[in-house]
Amino acid sequence: MDKSKPQGRIEPYHHPAAGWGALKYVAINLIKEKVAGGNYRTLFKQNQPDGFDCPGCAWPDRKHSSTFEFCENGVKAVAAESTTKRVTPAFFEAHTIEALMKQTDYELEQHGRLTDPVVYDALTDKYKPISWNGAFALIAEELKKLSSPHQAAFYTSGRASNEAAFLYQLFVRMFGTNNFPDCSNMCHEATSRGLPMTVGIGKGTVTLDDFELADTILIFGQNPATNHPRMLGELRECSRRGATIVSINPLRERGLERFASPQHPIEMLTLSSTKIASTFIRPKVGGDFALLKGVAKRVLELDDEACERGVERVLDVDFIDAHTHGFDAFAADLRAESWPTLEAESGVPREDIEALARIYANGRRVIATWGMGLTQHKNSVATVQMLSNLMMMRGNIGREGAGLCPVRGHSNVQGNRTVGIEEKPTQEFLDRLGKVFDFEPPREHGYDVVETIEAMIEGHVKVFIGLGGNFAIATPDTPRTFDALRSCDLTVHIATKLNRSHLVHGRHALILPTLGRTEIDEQGGVAQGVTVEDSMSMVHISYGMNVPASKNLLSEVAIVANIAHATIGSDKVDWLGMANDYSRVRDAIEQTIEGFEDYNARIAHPGGFHLRVASRERDWKTGTGKANFVVNAIEHDTPIARAKKLHGERVMVLMTTRSHDQYNTTIYALDDRYRGVFGQRRVVFINRADLDMLGLKAGEWVDLTTVWDDGVDRRADSFLLVEYDIPRGCIGAYYPETNPLVPLSSVGDVCNTPTSKSIPVLLHRSAPPALAA
Numbered sequence: 001m002d003k004s005k006p007q008g009r010i011e012p013y014h015h016p017a018a019g020w021g022a023l024k025y026v027a028i029n030l031i032k033e034k035v036a037g038g039n040y041r042t043l044f045k046q047n048q049p050d051g052f053d054c055p056g057c058a059w060p061d062r063k064h065s066s067t068f069e070f071c072e073n074g075v076k077a078v079a080a081e082s083t084t085k086r087v088t089p090a091f092f093e094a095h096t097i098e099a100l101m102k103q104t105d106y107e108l109e110q111h112g113r114l115t116d117p118v119v120y121d122a123l124t125d126k127y128k129p130i131s132w133n134g135a136f137a138l139i140a141e142e143l144k145k146l147s148s149p150h151q152a153a154f155y156t157s158g159r160a161s162n163e164a165a166f167l168y169q170l171f172v173r174m175f176g177t178n179n180f181p182d183c184s185n186m187c188h189e190a191t192s193r194g195l196p197m198t199v200g201i202g203k204g205t206v207t208l209d210d211f212e213l214a215d216t217i218l219i220f221g222q223n224p225a226t227n228h229p230r231m232l233g234e235l236r237e238c239s240r241r242g243a244t245i246v247s248i249n250p251l252r253e254r255g256l257e258r259f260a261s262p263q264h265p266i267e268m269l270t271l272s273s274t275k276i277a278s279t280f281i282r283p284k285v286g287g288d289f290a291l292l293k294g295v296a297k298r299v300l301e302l303d304d305e306a307c308e309r310g311v312e313r314v315l316d317v318d319f320i321d322a323h324t325h326g327f328d329a330f331a332a333d334l335r336a337e338s339w340p341t342l343e344a345e346s347g348v349p350r351e352d353i354e355a356l357a358r359i360y361a362n363g364r365r366v367i368a369t370w371g372m373g374l375t376q377h378k379n380s381v382a383t384v385q386m387l388s389n390l391m392m393m394r395g396n397i398g399r400e401g402a403g404l405c406p407v408r409g410h411s412n413v414q415g416n417r418t419v420g421i422e423e424k425p426t427q428e429f430l431d432r433l434g435k436v437f438d439f440e441p442p443r444e445h446g447y448d449v450v451e452t453i454e455a456m457i458e459g460h461v462k463v464f465i466g467l468g469g470n471f472a473i474a475t476p477d478t479p480r481t482f483d484a485l486r487s488c489d490l491t492v493h494i495a496t497k498l499n500r501s502h503l504v505h506g507r508h509a510l511i512l513p514t515l516g517r518t519e520i521d522e523q524g525g526v527a528q529g530v531t532v533e534d535s536m537s538m539v540h541i542s543y544g545m546n547v548p549a550s551k552n553l554l555s556e557v558a559i560v561a562n563i564a565h566a567t568i569g570s571d572k573v574d575w576l577g578m579a580n581d582y583s584r585v586r587d588a589i590e591q592t593i594e595g596f597e598d599y600n601a602r603i604a605h606p607g608g609f610h611l612r613v614a615s616r617e618r619d620w621k622t623g624t625g626k627a628n629f630v631v632n633a634i635e636h637d638t639p640i641a642r643a644k645k646l647h648g649e650r651v652m653v654l655m656t657t658r659s660h661d662q663y664n665t666t667i668y669a670l671d672d673r674y675r676g677v678f679g680q681r682r683v684v685f686i687n688r689a690d691l692d693m694l695g696l697k698a699g700e701w702v703d704l705t706t707v708w709d710d711g712v713d714r715r716a717d718s719f720l721l722v723e724y725d726i727p728r729g730c731i732g733a734y735y736p737e738t739n740p741l742v743p744l745s746s747v748g749d750v751c752n753t754p755t756s757k758s759i760p761v762l763l764h765r766s767a768p769p770a771l772a773a
Contacts, residue, residue, distance in 0.1 A: 008680030010699075010722055013673050016258035016273035017225040017232065030075070032669075035082045059228040059407065060208050060534040061607075071229035076661070076668045080497065081516035082546055085112025087498050092118055092127040101503050105473065105736065106667040106681075108498050114513035115550035120505055127502075127511060132554065132562070135510050140566035142463050142490040142508065149176030149442070153452045153461045156182040156421045157468030158410025159517070161530035162539070163585040164556035165412070167578065168467055169420035170588075171564035173430075174439055174572070178446030179461070180423045183469060183664075184413050185449040187372050189751040190380035191406040192417065198388040198628050200621030203414065203613050205403035206367055207536050208234065213401025216244045216363030219277070220288060220387070221373015221757075225255020225674060226660045228407055232259045236274045244359055247277040249373060250285050250655065250727050251685075254674040281356055284347025285653045285730040286758040289379050290634055291353060292386040294342035297334040298357035299393055314361050316395030323618055323627055324392055330629035337634070345634050347727055365401030366391070372409070373655075376757040378639070381750040382632035389629050397627065398618035408535045409664065411517075415533030418611065419589055423448050429593075436591045438572055449475060450744060450752050456484035464506065465492040465563075467556065468514075470665040472501040476742035476754040477714070494559055496549075499665070500736075515555045519544040528555070528582045531603055533611065539596075540608030557582060639746060643707035643760035649729070650694060651707055652686070654759040656735040656742070665736050672734075677722065684763070685724035685732040694763060698723040701768050704733075706741045707760040716740050718769040731761070 091111065097120075100108070117135045118127035130138075143152055154172045156165060169180065184192060192202035199205070211217075211234050224231040236259055239245055247256040260273040267273065283291045303314035320327050343350050360366060368391055374383050388397075388404065396402040408414050420429065423446040430441040447455055453475060455461040464471075464485060475481045481504075485491055488506030495502070496516045502509075515521050521528045521544055529541040554562075561579035570576065578584045583600050590599040595611045602609040614620070620627050643651045658664075659672035659681060671678045675685070684702065691697060700721050706714035716738050726732060735756065746755045 008670070009678050010676055010683075010720075011678060012676045013254065016260040017229075017255035017674060030079050032079075035079050035084065059230045060536045060538050061230075061540075073226065073229055073660075073663060077663060078518055080109070080666065080668065081113070081518045083112050085110070086549065087111045087114045089116050089118065089129045096125040097127075097503050097505070098125055104667075105500055105665065106670060108500060109667055111498050113497055113516075113549035114495060114511060116513060116552045118511050120509035122507075127509075130510070135512060136562045136566040138508065138510065139465070139490070139492060139563050143175065143567050145489075146462060150179060150446070151461055152177060152463040152465070153179040153181055153447055153455070155449075155452070155464065155466040155469060155471050156180065156416055157466070158183045158408070158413030158416060159468050160416055160556055161412060161532060161542075162415045162419050162589065163530050163582045164467065164560055165416045165421050166419040166589050167557060167560045167564065167575070167585060169422075170433070170437065170573065171560060171568070171575075173433065173441045174437070174564075174568055176442050178423050178425060178442050178444065179452065180421050180446055181449040181452040182413075182416060182421050182423075183410060183474070184417055184421075185423075185752065186474060186754055186756075187409050188375055188406055188413070189448075189753045190375040190384050190748055191370075193751045194381040194384035195388060195404070197622070198385050198392075198630055199397060199404070199615040200619075200627070201613060201615050202417075203537055203615075204405045204535060205397055205613055205616040206405045207538070207610065210365075210367060210401050210403060211238055214238065214243055214365045214367045215401070216246075216359060216366040218246050218248060218360070218366065218368045219256065220248045220368065220370040221375075222249065222369060222371035222407060223251070223253045223255065223657075224407075225253060225259070226658055226662075227371065227409065229255070231407065232276070233261060233263065235259070235276050236261055239274055239276050244279070244363065245277045246279045246281065246356065246359060248281045248283065248288070248291070248356070250282055250730055251732065252280050252282070252725060256280075279355070279359065281348060281352055282727055284727045285655045286377050286379070286640065287346040287348065288374055288377075289383040289386055289632070290342050290345035291348050291356075292383065292390055293334065293337060293634070294339070294346060294348070294350075294353040295357045295360060296386065296390045296393060297337055297342065298354050299361055299390070300331055300334050302357065302361050315393055319395030320392070323398075323620065324629060325624040325626040326629040326631070330389060330631055333631045333633075341634060360390070361394070363394075365399065366394070366396045367401070367403055367405050368396075369405040369407055371407050373757060375751075376748070376753055376755055378746070378748055378755050378758065379632070379635060380748040380753060385630040385632060392627055392629065398616055403616065406535065411534075412532035414535060414537070415531070415539070418533055419593060432592055436588070448752055450747055450754065453477070453481050453484045453744060456487055459487065462489045463492075464488050464490070465494075466501065467494050467560070470499040470501045472504040473499065473665045473736040473739065476739055476746070476756065477744040478736070478740040480712075480744055494556060512559055513550065513553050514559060515544065515548055515553050517542060517544060518546045519548045519553075520546065521555050523555075523558070523580045523582070526581070528557075529603075530557070530582065531586070531608070537611040537613050538608055539603065539611055541603040555579075557585065639708070640758060640760050642709070647707060647762060650762060651760050652690065652731045652763060653729055654704070654738065654741060654761045655730065655732050655757040656738050656759075657732050659734050662734070675724070680720065681734050682719045682737055682769075683722045683733065684719045685722050685726050687726050687728050687730070688723050689728055690731075691721065691723060696721055696763065696765065701766050702763040703766045704738070704741055704761045704763060706743060707762060708743045708746070710743065710745065712743070714741050714743065718766060731763075
């Protein structure tokens with residue numbers, strides 16, 4: 001092998017999404033992870049009533065709908081948990097932290113499952129074994145030393161179960177703080193903050209059954225084939241029965257073009273596929289708000305034209321009159337907006353905006369789905385509210401076959417929020433929690449993710465505990481986040497596998513290994529199940545099937561309970577008793593949170609139960625008692641606009657994205673085959689015209705620097721330029737490699753979410769990595 005040249009290749013992928021390619025990569029991953037043959041059977045219990053929920057995405061399941069209910073990326077997640085590779089105390093004895101930090105995130109992932117609790121030893125720069133009781137005592141000691149409970153922050157990954165998350169928030173609030181940074185702060189926080197102002201609750205209004213009735217589906221800022229592949233099965237059925245599917249995304253993703261279903265033998269054997277989207281609308285990065293406003297303006301114009309002709313109205317006037325507030329002000333704002341502004345700000349020609357408006361107006365039952373392409377921008381809350389406005393114009397909320405459908409990422413990120421992982425809890429929730437458990441919860445709002453990093457930098461947070469996740473790498477402004485974590489007196493990570501965050505540690509540090517979703521969890525000789533809530537508010541129970549990776553693993557519930565017992569004692573809560581019987585945790589959730597009545601009985605039914613979403617029933621939990629049209633103006637003085645004033649058209653707008661062999665920050669392999677990238681991750685997707693304008697060529701290497709106004713040098717070096725079909729002025733690259741470019745202060749209005757989809761950057765020609773070294 002010639003080590004003087006970077007490895008990898010760029011090669012167009014001409015096949016449909018999934019199909020035989022997916023089956024090939026399923027086999028590769030099972031072999032690479034050295035999954036024991038007996039654990040292959042686990043796949044046939046994935047997302048089944050008597051099995052376990054996928055530890056990956058939050059797309060709901062159709063129970064008993066097929067022989068198998070798993071996808072390629074779901075298999076990768078299960079294979080990662082079921083691997084026979086191990087990270088033992090002997091591994092840590094052989095590796096210093098300094099040495100491990102030189103490994104890539106992919107290499108760290110490949111070491112396998114953690115087996116024993118370990119504590120950092122500064123003298124040797126290594127982790128060494130510690131007993132569980134010793135670990136709990138150290139955490140309790142450091143927490144009790146704090147001068148204020150607010151000097152600790154408690155992070156939650158979306159993989160944590162309802163039971164673990166509920167105990168976690170109860171412990172932390174009894175300890176005395178609402179510092180709950182969580183992964184929702186970095187992804188769908190705009191949904192969680194935007195929708196309550198319009199429809200009264202920050203959740204979607206649809207179920208899977210609505211997809212069977214919808215005649216139009218609008219997909220905003222999503223790449224289902226990579227991020228929630230089982231959604232493609234639902235879209236396939238919709239397409240085949242004649243529903244109109246529209247993709248609204250800067251990138252024309254393969255999974256929304258053609259899909260070959262591995263569950264349908266005829267499609268596989270004939271090498272055929274199903275066309276998914278019939279229309280592709282390509283806004284520039286960050287242009288969705290203006291696009292949606294343009295569509296709404298055109299719908300209003302179409303209604304005016306209908307009135308003039310004396311034909312059926314385009315607006316659902318009955319719904320607007322009976323169920324909404326603020327329409328007149330909203331309509332006036334639309335009429336005042338200029339078409340040239342809407343075209344320029346969206347990056348979409350007026351004829352395409354009008355075509356999308358006609359598709360929407362012709363639909364009788366419309367579902368709008370969205371992902372982080374809408375939620376990781378400065379105007380993300382306004383964008384979610386504009387989408388809600390558009391859907392209300394034709395009464396597409398609270399109607400069968402229609403509604404709002406935010407598609408969450410991690411498997412229980414929505415459930416975590418439901419059971420109390422919330423840095424801004426309602427007073428009603430705190431009142432009920434305090435009453436049930438006989439204590440006075442803290443009332444002031446806590447820190448979210450960005451605020452937690454800032455507080456660590458400023459010395460206000462000294463203890464960081466992470467219930468899952470990879471905080472150091474998932475967050476923005478990577479070097480500053482590293483400095484923040486290293487300033488702590490104690491960092492604790494509850495995890496299944498080694499990741500970068502474990503190496504970016506405080507003065508004291510612990511890694512606490514936990515059971516995975518796929519593993520048998522027995523307490524007192526009785527198998528325990530845990531529950532999760534999917535993107536459509538279905539709550540169901542999950543039972544692991546595999547033998548645990550180590551006899552020295554504890555469940556997340558047990559770890560949280562023992563930390564609580566060691567720190568605040570068990571006078572008011574029998575923490576260890578709850579850890580021995582998870583049904584007792586569910587009883588406590590039932591007493592505390594509305595909608596969980598008969599919790600243990602209802603999850604015994606196949607498929608679980610649906611948590612009531614008031615807006616689905618046109619019950620509006622807003623201040624006006626109605627759904628609210630919200631007026632937001634197009635903002636012109638943005639960081640992107642200011643950067644272009646300084647540097648002109650050389651400024652590119654970076655959107656960070658996942659590769660296909662990736663889930664959140666977990667790197668399963670180095671390919672992104674649907675985009676034609678193999679064996680490498682440091683690539684930049686760029687329009688051919690922008691290459692010409694910049695005097696660059698595909699195949700050259702560049703460094704990226706952020707254009708920001710705080711004097712901090714933010715850069716990411718050695719990226720390969722890949723010519724790609726992406727709007728002018730926009731580029732795409734993978735995270736976490738480009739997270740160092742995201743300023744900590746670049747956040748969404750209201751939601752405070754990092755704007756990872758809209759960063760102004762400059763490109764600088766550089767030498768290939770091997771030659772530069």
